[in-house]
Amino acid sequence: xxxxxxxxAAAVALAATLAAQGQAPAQGSEQERLPARLSGEFxxxxxxxxxxxxxxxxxxxxxxxxxxxxxxxxxxxxxxxxGLKPGELPLLAWAKQLRDSRKEEDEPYLYCxxxxxxxxxxxxxxxxxxxxxxxxxxxxxxxxxxxxxxxxKIFMDGRKHPPADDLLPTWWGHSIxxxxxxxxxxxxxxxxxxxxxxxxxxPHTTQLHTIERWTRTNFGTLVNEFTLDDPGAxxxxxxxxxxxxxxxxxxxxxEFICAENNQYGVAADIPNIYREKGYGLxxxxxxxx
Amino acid sequence: xxxxxxxxxxxxACMCAAAPARAxxxxxxxxxxxxxxxxxxxxxxxxxxxxxxxxxxxxTDDKGVVTTWNLELGSPNSVLRRGWKPSDLxxxxxxxxxxxxxxxxxxxxxxxxxxxxxxxxxxxxSGAPDANAxxxxxxxxxxxx
Numbered sequence: 001x002x003x004x005x006x007x008x009a010a011a012v013a014l015a016a017t018l019a020a021q022g023q024a025p026a027q028g029s030e031q032e033r034l035p036a037r038l039s040g041e042f043x044x045x046x047x048x049x050x051x052x053x054x055x056x057x058x059x060x061x062x063x064x065x066x067x068x069x070x071x072x073x074x075x076x077x078x079x080x081x082x083g084l085k086p087g088e089l090p091l092l093a094w095a096k097q098l099r100d101s102r103k104e105e106d107e108p109y110l111y112c113x114x115x116x117x118x119x120x121x122x123x124x125x126x127x128x129x130x131x132x133x134x135x136x137x138x139x140x141x142x143x144x145x146x147x148x149x150x151x152x153k154i155f156m157d158g159r160k161h162p163p164a165d166d167l168l169p170t171w172w173g174h175s176i177x178x179x180x181x182x183x184x185x186x187x188x189x190x191x192x193x194x195x196x197x198x199x200x201x202x203p204h205t206t207q208l209h210t211i212e213r214w215t216r217t218n219f220g221t222l223v224n225e226f227t228l229d230d231p232g233a234x235x236x237x238x239x240x241x242x243x244x245x246x247x248x249x250x251x252x253x254x255e256f257i258c259a260e261n262n263q264y265g266v267a268a269d270i271p272n273i274y275r276e277k278g279y280g281l282x283x284x285x286x287x288x289x
Numbered sequence: 290x291x292x293x294x295x296x297x298x299x300x301x302a303c304m305c306a307a308a309p310a311r312a313x314x315x316x317x318x319x320x321x322x323x324x325x326x327x328x329x330x331x332x333x334x335x336x337x338x339x340x341x342x343x344x345x346x347x348x349t350d351d352k353g354v355v356t357t358w359n360l361e362l363g364s365p366n367s368v369l370r371r372g373w374k375p376s377d378l379x380x381x382x383x384x385x386x387x388x389x390x391x392x393x394x395x396x397x398x399x400x401x402x403x404x405x406x407x408x409x410x411x412x413x414x415s416g417a418p419d420a421n422a423x424x425x426x427x428x429x430x431x432x433x434x
Contacts, residue, residue, distance in 0.1 A: 042367045042371055104318055145364065145366070199315065255366075256340075256366060257339050259339075260339045261338035261340075261343070263361075265319070266391075267319045267320065267361070267390075267391025267392065267394050268320070268391055268392035268393050269393035269394070270318070
């Protein structure tokens with residue numbers, strides 16, 4: 001309590017000091033321009049009167065999925081974020097043990113590596129269509145914050161995945177997409193095992209296979225029905241659901257260069273455990289049957 | 290008048306709140322809610338850098354000893370989206386701050402309240418638990434609706 005009193009006194013003294021020094025008060029317009037509360041991480045969303053509006057459509061009749069969107073994936077705990085109850089994610093014993101041993105402070109993401117699928121953070125992202133003379137060729141997924149310079153490509157030209165033996169595992173894997181009615185379906189394989197689904201440390205293997213079914217249900221809502229399949233880490237495939245919200249009309253992605261000035265860990269003396277051993281599973285998964 | 294420094298290593302009033310949507314890292318990994326700090330000094334450097342903004346504040350105590358605080362804010366994009374502009378934070382300005390010290394390095398703190406000399410201020414800059422969000426969005430202490 002004593003300290004609180006001192007704190008209040010300090011605040012009053014500060015105000016008096018600043019006033020005595022003749023600081024010019026802010027212009028009225030300035031006061032209005034700057035909100036009273038400024039959260040560290042903040043992305044505005046479209047308000048309900050706009051969000052409840054109809055689905056906008058592209059000239060070809062398909063829903064416009066461009067966004068910008070916020071959310072629509074896992075972040076803190078894929079099990080909970082995806083709508084499962086505690087313990088329902090059917091992790092194999094080794095994977096559960098690894099998840100429970102991982103520490104949030106060691107997330108690869110904190111060192112500016114890509115979030116990958118299905119993760120999202122409180123920053124906006126877009127689906128961006130690339131159309132060539134042959135028609136729709138590719139969807140790109142661009143996250144303002146969390147791609148670490150990598151851009152996810154989803155091939156829409158009808159190609160298949162390369163043979164598994166020919167795929168070098170990568171952060172974003174190999175994605176092919178198609179429209180099923182108004183739903184964009186994305187099938188992805190070829191992931192590496194270096195990213196975490198969440199800050200809880202839920203692991204996966206290079207056998208990860210994801211199927212996303214993205215459906216815009218109104219102006220402001222994009223639902224991601226997500227099939228998580230990984231015979232190396234899960235007992236069986238599992239169905240999750242995430243929901244993205246649209247930003248107010250006129251919003252745009254901003255620049256974010258993660259590695260510019262990353263001082264993560266210094267204030268708490270957290271060692272970078274990846275400097276020597278690199279990213280990837282800390283244990284060897286048991287051999288498959 | 291010499292800028293003053295007050296450091297209050299004491300638990301403040303109940304910070305009971307839902308954790309805000311997690312961004313680059315969670316508050317608790319690096320910063321300690323049990324180490325509230327505050328000070329008044331001169332902005333010596335403003336880094337509009339990623340993944341987090343940082344401002345450096347030189348605080349001089351009664352004996353003339355200067356302590357430079359390295360204060361972490363959110364990302365520049367978040368700060369800009371809340372309406373702040375580069376012209377609002379200029380080196381040489383007098384500012385006061387409240388925040389939470391680093392778990393190992395107290396002067397590497399998360400700024401939670403920043404008050405400019407003209408009285409304008411913001412709170413919640415650190416990502417510390419903050420239930421008083423008054424804007425419609427993600428990351429302000431409210432879950433995605």
